[in-house]
Amino acid sequence: MAEAATRGGHPPWRTRGEQAGRLSRRLLIPVLGIVLVVAVLVPVIARGGPRVPQPVAFNHRKHTQDLGLACDFCHRYVRTGAHSGLPDASTCSLCHSSPQGTSAEAARVTELLAAGDSLHFNKLFRMPDHVFYTHRRHVAIADLACATCHGDIDQTERPPPRALVTIDMAFCVSCHKAEGATLDCNACHR
Amino acid sequence: MTRWGMVIDLARCTGCAACEVACKSENNIPTVSPDQAEMGRATSWMRVMAEPKGAFPDTTLEFYPRPCMHCDNPPCIKVCPVRATYIDPEGIVGQIYPRCIGCRYCANACPYTVKYFNWYGPEWPESERQYRNPDVSVRAKGVIEKCTFCHHRLQKAREDARAQGRQLREEDYQPACAEICPTDAIVFGDLDNPTHRVAELKEDPRVMRLMEDLGTQPKVYYLRQRT
Numbered sequence: 001m002a003e004a005a006t007r008g009g010h011p012p013w014r015t016r017g018e019q020a021g022r023l024s025r026r027l028l029i030p031v032l033g034i035v036l037v038v039a040v041l042v043p044v045i046a047r048g049g050p051r052v053p054q055p056v057a058f059n060h061r062k063h064t065q066d067l068g069l070a071c072d073f074c075h076r077y078v079r080t081g082a083h084s085g086l087p088d089a090s091t092c093s094l095c096h097s098s099p100q101g102t103s104a105e106a107a108r109v110t111e112l113l114a115a116g117d118s119l120h121f122n123k124l125f126r127m128p129d130h131v132f133y134t135h136r137r138h139v140a141i142a143d144l145a146c147a148t149c150h151g152d153i154d155q156t157e158r159p160p161p162r163a164l165v166t167i168d169m170a171f172c173v174s175c176h177k178a179e180g181a182t183l184d185c186n187a188c189h190r
Numbered sequence: 191m192t193r194w195g196m197v198i199d200l201a202r203c204t205g206c207a208a209c210e211v212a213c214k215s216e217n218n219i220p221t222v223s224p225d226q227a228e229m230g231r232a233t234s235w236m237r238v239m240a241e242p243k244g245a246f247p248d249t250t251l252e253f254y255p256r257p258c259m260h261c262d263n264p265p266c267i268k269v270c271p272v273r274a275t276y277i278d279p280e281g282i283v284g285q286i287y288p289r290c291i292g293c294r295y296c297a298n299a300c301p302y303t304v305k306y307f308n309w310y311g312p313e314w315p316e317s318e319r320q321y322r323n324p325d326v327s328v329r330a331k332g333v334i335e336k337c338t339f340c341h342h343r344l345q346k347a348r349e350d351a352r353a354q355g356r357q358l359r360e361e362d363y364q365p366a367c368a369e370i371c372p373t374d375a376i377v378f379g380d381l382d383n384p385t386h387r388v389a390e391l392k393e394d395p396r397v398m399r400l401m402e403d404l405g406t407q408p409k410v411y412y413l414r415q416r417t
């Protein structure tokens with residue numbers, strides 16, 4: 001009898017205070033759950049997706065500023081292809097097959113290369129598949145600087161967890177307007 | 191001014207449907223199950239329609255390859271509440287998938303019934319998945335799609351021409367159906383450019399357009415069978 005009453009949820013002999021206490025205890029877990037989900041999701045959505053992991057802590061500043069390497073030394077197809085291309089072990093090993101510099105990370109790169117690691121870097125940007133975009137069109141033909149869309153990526157000392165600039169259609173359109181480039185839907189949608 | 195259009199010579203068309211297959215593979219058009227096809231849910235941007243002609247026993251079939259007509263006065267775009275379908279400055283009637291709310295007004299407004307609704311998300315057998323064309327998006331459930339004159343080929347061709355510092359040539363931009371047609375029945379080009387084959391072919395005495403009396407001004411011309 002007592003067991004059945006408990007399962008039934010609201011036995012009539014409980015006082016209002018008891019009922020309220022029971023209710024709040026019941027709500028506690030779902031509410032905590034929602035708070036937790038919101039706490040995780042909001043920063044992720046606001047900053048544009050989850051952290052993008054990278055195989056090594058690549059230092060853009062070191063390579064582009066101190067050593068003066070051009071962007072297309074590693075991003076090889078930036079003037080000719082749709083995708084700019086990411087470097088892989090073969091690019092890194094041009095220099096790092098023997099120890100370079102003094103940093104621990106550079107030493108680790110040499111170790112990884114010796115171990116035959118492919119050094120698979122991950123893209124920060126994902127183009128939706130309904131967008132026709134090529135780097136050639138923007139870098140080689142329109143002569144835009146990389147920083148126009150990529151921000152100060154060349155000044156970073158560690159891989160940023162996410163893209164430094166959020167690119168959406170409004171971003172594209174504002175530049176197309178300012179530069180007098182096409183605004184026709186079919187020019188970029190497919 | 192460039193006006194992209196097509197001339198289809200019915201005397202040359204053998205009804206082989208190579209254009210239909212080329213279109214499906216070029217544009218990532220998923221196949222549907224037989225029972226869905228039975229319900230009219232098969233998608234075919236290009237369709238070879240067969241029309242019986244003559245009285246028995248002297249009967250024959252006449253084939254009409256039927257893409258979107260890319261009407262100069264398209265009834266479909268007038269009903270779209272969100273401008274997801276529109277006519278671009280070169281006459282291609284575009285379909286902007288992420289903008290489409292799936293109301294299907296346009297599919298009902300099109301007198302040529304060339305617009306298809308995605309009732310389901312696209313599905314491919316595992317073996318076909320790797321053959322999808324990366325230059326064409328995969329449409330989501332709930333949007334309308336139709337023949338685009340393979341305008342993704344124009345995007346690439348135009349960029350190639352600019353990168354090489356030259357004008358766009360007729361052969362740079364050809365839709366998949368025109369490219370594959372073994373009898374050259376489908377000819378594609380700029381209707382307003384006298385050096386393009388379509389400009390001359392559309393003046394042929396055999397020329398006609400489908401449902402011309404509606405005033406849609408299709409940019410797909412047909413050349414009648416010789417009799």
Ligand code: SF4
Nearest residue numbers: 270290291293294296
């Ligand atoms: S189905 Fe899409 S393209 Fe057609 S009228 Fe509706 S919103 Fe426009």
Ligand code: SF4
Nearest residue numbers: 258259261264266300
């Ligand atoms: S054929 Fe139909 S879908 Fe194509 S432009 Fe004309 S009305 Fe629109």
